[in-house]
Amino acid sequence: MADLGRAALVTSFLLLVYALVAGSLAAWKGRRRLAESAQNALIGSFGATVVASAVLLAALARHDFSFQYVADHTSRELPLGYTLTAFWGGQEGSLLLWLLVLSGYSVAAVLTARRAGREVLAWVVPTLGLVGTFFAVLLVFVASPFATQAAVADGAGLNPSLQNPYMAIHPPMLYLGYVGLTVPFAFAMGALLARRTDERWIVATRRWTLAAWAFLGLGQLLGAHWAYVEIGWGGYYAWDPVENAALMPWLAATAFLHSVMIQEKRGMLKVWNVLLVVLAFCLSLFGTFLTRSGIIQSIHSFTQSSIGPWFLGFICLITAGSLGLVFARLPLLRSKTRLESLVSREATFLYNNLLLVALALTILWGVIYPILSEAVTGEAASVSKPYYNFFLHTFGLPLLLLMGIGPLVAWRRASLRALGRTFLWPLGAAVGTGIGLLAAGAGSSRIGVIAYTFSVFVLASIVLEFVRGTSARKALGGVGWPAAFSSLVARNRRRYGGYVVHAAVVLLAIGVAGSSAYQTVREARLQPGGSMTVAGDRLVFRGFQTRTEGNHRAIRALVDVYRGGHYLGRYRPGKNQYFAEDQVSNEVAIRHDLLTGGDLFLIADQVNSNGSIDLKALQKPLVNLIWLAGLVFLGGSLIALWPDAREERRLAERYADAAVRI
Amino acid sequence: MSRRGSPARLVVALSVAAALAVFLLYTSIAGGGTPTIRPSQLPGHSGRVSLMGVVVGKPAGDAHASGLRFRLRDVKGTALVPVVYTGTVPDLFRTGRDVVVDGRMRNGVFVAVPNTLVTKCPSKYSPKRA
Numbered sequence: 001m002a003d004l005g006r007a008a009l010v011t012s013f014l015l016l017v018y019a020l021v022a023g024s025l026a027a028w029k030g031r032r033r034l035a036e037s038a039q040n041a042l043i044g045s046f047g048a049t050v051v052a053s054a055v056l057l058a059a060l061a062r063h064d065f066s067f068q069y070v071a072d073h074t075s076r077e078l079p080l081g082y083t084l085t086a087f088w089g090g091q092e093g094s095l096l097l098w099l100l101v102l103s104g105y106s107v108a109a110v111l112t113a114r115r116a117g118r119e120v121l122a123w124v125v126p127t128l129g130l131v132g133t134f135f136a137v138l139l140v141f142v143a144s145p146f147a148t149q150a151a152v153a154d155g156a157g158l159n160p161s162l163q164n165p166y167m168a169i170h171p172p173m174l175y176l177g178y179v180g181l182t183v184p185f186a187f188a189m190g191a192l193l194a195r196r197t198d199e200r201w202i203v204a205t206r207r208w209t210l211a212a213w214a215f216l217g218l219g220q221l222l223g224a225h226w227a228y229v230e231i232g233w234g235g236y237y238a239w240d241p242v243e244n245a246a247l248m249p250w251l252a253a254t255a256f257l258h259s260v261m262i263q264e265k266r267g268m269l270k271v272w273n274v275l276l277v278v279l280a281f282c283l284s285l286f287g288t289f290l291t292r293s294g295i296i297q298s299i300h301s302f303t304q305s306s307i308g309p310w311f312l313g314f315i316c317l318i319t320a321g322s323l324g325l326v327f328a329r330l331p332l333l334r335s336k337t338r339l340e341s342l343v344s345r346e347a348t349f350l351y352n353n354l355l356l357v358a359l360a361l362t363i364l365w366g367v368i369y370p371i372l373s374e375a376v377t378g379e380a381a382s383v384s385k386p387y388y389n390f391f392l393h394t395f396g397l398p399l400l401l402l403m404g405i406g407p408l409v410a411w412r413r414a415s416l417r418a419l420g421r422t423f424l425w426p427l428g429a430a431v432g433t434g435i436g437l438l439a440a441g442a443g444s445s446r447i448g449v450i451a452y453t454f455s456v457f458v459l460a461s462i463v464l465e466f467v468r469g470t471s472a473r474k475a476l477g478g479v480g481w482p483a484a485f486s487s488l489v490a491r492n493r494r495r496y497g498g499y500v501v502h503a504a505v506v507l508l509a510i511g512v513a514g515s516s517a518y519q520t521v522r523e524a525r526l527q528p529g530g531s532m533t534v535a536g537d538r539l540v541f542r543g544f545q546t547r548t549e550g551n552h553r554a555i556r557a558l559v560d561v562y563r564g565g566h567y568l569g570r571y572r573p574g575k576n577q578y579f580a581e582d583q584v585s586n587e588v589a590i591r592h593d594l595l596t597g598g599d600l601f602l603i604a605d606q607v608n609s610n611g612s613i614d615l616k617a618l619q620k621p622l623v624n625l626i627w628l629a630g631l632v633f634l635g636g637s638l639i640a641l642w643p644d645a646r647e648e649r650r651l652a653e654r655y656a657d658a659a660v661r662i
Numbered sequence: 663m664s665r666r667g668s669p670a671r672l673v674v675a676l677s678v679a680a681a682l683a684v685f686l687l688y689t690s691i692a693g694g695g696t697p698t699i700r701p702s703q704l705p706g707h708s709g710r711v712s713l714m715g716v717v718v719g720k721p722a723g724d725a726h727a728s729g730l731r732f733r734l735r736d737v738k739g740t741a742l743v744p745v746v747y748t749g750t751v752p753d754l755f756r757t758g759r760d761v762v763v764d765g766r767m768r769n770g771v772f773v774a775v776p777n778t779l780v781t782k783c784p785s786k787y788s789p790k791r792a
Contacts, residue, residue: 160753233750354678362682370698381697382712525726575753584753605750606726614726616750 002067005055005146012048012099013136015041019129027122027193035122039110042125045132046103053100056093056145060084066151069093075157075580077551085167086158091307092145094171098288099135101172101179106132109183109208115651116187116204117196124190131182134314142307157551157580166226173219174246178284180212181249184256185281185322188274192325197270197332202260203651207641209260213253214637220246221630232586234521234601234618236626239388241367245287248360248367252280255356258349265411266346267336271326272353274333278322283360285315290367341413348406352399359395363388393447397454400509403502404458407465425464430457448517455506455513462499462506469496489639493647497640504636507629514598514622523605523616530612535619537600538562544607545572552576554587557604557613561591573602573615597624696764701734702741704767713772714762717755718742725751734761734772744770749777 023038025031056069060083065071073086073093088094106128110121139145184205191201223243224236237243256276262269289311326333339346366383374380408422434453442449466485469492474484489496524532526541533539542558556574560567571589578585591600598621606614698712715734723731729746737760747763755761761781765774 354675358678358682373697379697379699379703384696523726586753603750606724608724 001055001059001064002146002148005052005059006140006144008048008052008055009136009139009144009146012045012052012103013133013140015045015048016103016129016132016136019045020126020133023122023126023129027119027126030122032118035118035125038125038129039121042103042110042129042132043107045136046107049096049100049103052139052146053087053096056087056096057084060086063155064151065153065155066148067145068147068149069145071149071152071155073155073158075155075551077580078155078158078163079550081165082158082163082167085162085171088171088175089158089162089167092139092143092147094175094291095135095138095143095307096145097172097175098179099132099139101175102128102132102135102182105180105183105208106186109186109205113187113204113208116190116201117194119194120187120190120196120201120204122190123193124186127186127189127193128182131186134310138307138310142310154580157578160552160576160578160581160583160585161230163578163585164226164230166222166230170219170222170226173215173222175219177212177214177216177219178246178249178287180208180215181253181277181281181284183208183212184277188277189322189325192274192329195329195332197329199260199264199267202263202273206260209253209257210637210641213250213257214634214641216246216250216253217633217637218630220250221626221633225627225630228623229588229590230585232588232603234519234588234603234616234620236623239366239385242287242291244363244367244388245283245290248363249280249283249287251356251360251363252276252283255353255360256280258356259353262346262349268339268346269350270333270335271330274326276353276357278319278326279357279360282315282319282322283364285311285318289315343409343414343416343419345406345409345411345414348402348409352402352406355395355399355402359391359399362391362395366391396509397447397450400451400454400458400506403505404454404461407499407502408461422464423461426457426460429460430454442518445513445517448513451509451513451517455510458502458506462503465499466496490644491646493642493644494640497636497638497642500636500639501633502636504629504633507625507632511597511622511625511627511629514625515620518621520619521616522618523614525608525612525614527612532615532617534600534617536563537568537617537619539602539615539617541613541615542570544574544611544613551580552578555604555607556587557607557615559589559602559615561600571600571602573604575604575607592624594624597622597628599623698762700736700739700741701743702736702739704741704743704772708766710764710766710775712762712764712778713743713745714760715743717757717759717761720757721755725749734763743767743772745772745774747774747776747779749774749779752779752781754781755779 019038019041022034022041026034026038059067059070060074061080063070063074063076063083069090069092073089074083078086086093088097110125110128114121116124187201187205191197220243223246227238228236256273259269259273259276263273289308339350341347366387370380370382404426408426409419430453433456434449437443437449437452442452466488469488470481470485473488474481477484477487479487520535522532522534524530526532528541528543531538531540538561540560540562542560545556545558547554554574554576556572559571559573561569561571568591571591573589574587576585576587586603589602591602593599598619601618601620603616603618604613605616608614696710696712697707698714699707701713701715704711704713713734714737716737718733718735721730721732723729723746725748729748730751731744731746733742733744735742745763745765759781761779763774763780764778765772767773
């Protein structure tokens with residue numbers, strides 16, 4: 001079995017090398033049949049990678065402990081679901097997942113994005129082949145998931161933190177995001193290499209970029225929720241290097257999604273867009289590198305491994321190669337038009353881009369600060385939360401504000417008088433909210449009040465946009481409100497999907513501000529029968545309960561919650577002791593308040609031998625809006641992504657013309 | 663009216679870049695990061711540091727009362743320092759684990775800042791092979 005897996009990986013590797021070498025040659029010399037054969041090799045490598053993945057899955061399912069990987073990451077008692085998700089629980093398996101997703105994306109993108117033009121596509125194949133070859137080299141020569149050993153009786157088990165339903169969805173989502181950024185990168189490089197620097201490569205990969213970006217965003221929110229319910233410190237984001245590693249490419253991709261609209265509409269920012277794609281892709285490689293190399297300490301990092309230098313080398317190669325290529329093609333990347341006014345839609349997009357990239361770069365600075373300071377002073381110093389929070393406020397709040405301003409400003413040039421009229425309602429709503437919040441005593445956190453005021457402004461401007469668009473369409477078609485509304489959204493999917501995503505970001509901002517700026521934390525040591533209060537809720541500790549289930553022993557504290565004399569229910573924070581893994585994991589208890597959107601978060605911080613407990617209780621207002629934001633984000637992304645026959649026809653006509661002219 | 667783009671764009675870009683540079687300089691010099699050091703490097707540091715080492719001996723005491731007491735050793739070395747810690751103890755904390763904790767030296771004891779103890783990943787993630 002392991003031999004089959006190894007053979008499949010070697011086949012995949014050889015096919016990818018062929019796609020790289022033959023594809024480059026074909027594109028360079030303009031050989032059409034060779035290009036097709038390189039493309040077929042790319043498709044074949046996907047098939048071979050699927051076989052390799054199936055072998056690993058089968059070995060996991062059969063508890064075949066002659067596979068080192070299976071023995072290291074699973075045990076006989078591990079439930080089947082987690083046994084299968086152990087596929088990406090370790091380094092070798094997650095590299096295989098990278099290659100699987102990459103080759104899948106490659107096939108899908110190459111087959112569906114023919115609009116980019118044959119010359120561009122001819123260069124896209126070897127670019128994808130290059131990235132694929134890198135991962136195949138790692139899997140074949142450095143970190144094989146198919147290493148064998150004398151079969152052991154039982155495996156080492158899976159890290160308890162990974163034994164959570166989110167394990168089935170969070171890592172694959174992130175990978176779909178990380179790896180998906182390869183597609184726009186490959187097409188950008190293909191366009192540059194083929195000297196086709198018009199916006200066709202952007203249009204051809206638009207949906208792929210959007211999909212990758214949506215996966216990356218959702219993956220992070222799922223990870224945040226996982227951390228919230230599982231890690232058990234009451235937070236959802238800790239500016240951990242590996243969390244940042246996923247946030248940085250997402251920010252760069254967000255900037256890209258906005259700035260491509262300027263290139264499509266006005267032919268500007270060509271160099272900038274290519275640079276953003278390169279940045280996003282390099283950051284996604286860097287993210288994988290951080291997770292895998294163990295170079296920076298993080299809760300996510302696997303132990304020191306041999307693949308770090310490989311990754312670093314590849315990142316340097318990609319960065320240098322793509323920057324060199326951009327530089328060589330600079331004359332072709334001149335803008336056709338210029339920015340006409342600093343008060344225009346283009347200008348707000350430009351500000352948004354600068355802020356997003358600035359935020360991404362400051363986070364990058366924070367992440368690599370320990371490495372840099374060690375290189376300079378010999379002592380690794382790390383920046384902590386205040387650093388990141390400072391920049392999140394400095395760049396994030398203006399970004400939030402821009403989200404409300406942007407949609408209301410006209411393209412090219414906006415008059416201040418027209419702006420005054422448009423902004424009247426949103427501004428009024430925002431100022432009213434600000435005053436109301438101050439009166440209600442929310443002034444304890446200045447940042448919180450600012451965030452809420454901006455949020456209301458953005459929401460009001462989004463609502464205004466929908467109302468204006470719908471009423472215009474209603475007047476045009478003489479139909480009712482619902483029909484006008486759905487036709488409005490259907491005709492401008494990207495625009496109105498984008499607004500829905502903006503609404504999601506606002507919900508996120510409200511949730512984050514509420515649960516961080518206004519949270520209450522209380523700790524106490526309680527004997528059975530003892531009680532404590534947190535933000536008006538009375539908690540009574542009734543004692544412990546212990547039972548053994550499957551692969552662990554569960555200790556639970558029984559905590560009764562009362563509010564104003566009313567019994568709200570019994571909650572059970574505690575700890576699980578895993579036998580095979582010989583580890584303890586915290587199991588928190590959360591009471592959701594659907595009416596207020598807040599959570600009561602209970603942590604059994606320490607279980608004492610004399611029967612007492614050190615109980616930590618957090619009251620986190622509005623935190624559930626963060627998870628609601630995830631759903632809204634998904635909805636907005638789907639609206640923007642949904643296939644649009646009318647748009648397809650329009651684009652087909654436009655590029656049919658272009659093809660004739662060329 | 664050069665072809666290189668409007669002056670407005672240049673101004674915006676330059677101003678943001680300048681602001682960014684100032685912020686970075688400010689935080690990296692004045693704001694500063696917390697140095698991460700090993701127990702053997704403790705002499706010579708009087709301020710707050712992040713101490714990284716291996717837990718040696720059986721931890722004793724109560725992290726939610728007078729404090730949990732344990733000793734940290736250089737990951738590759740022999741220098742030892744006693745530590746007293748209060749606050750949440752991570753699930754993965756135990757003898758032999760690599761940990762990082764913030765604090766400062768007082769009378770020969772490293773007094774930790776509450777709730778700053780972090781364990782590095784257990785070797786279970788990817789076992790070492792002989």
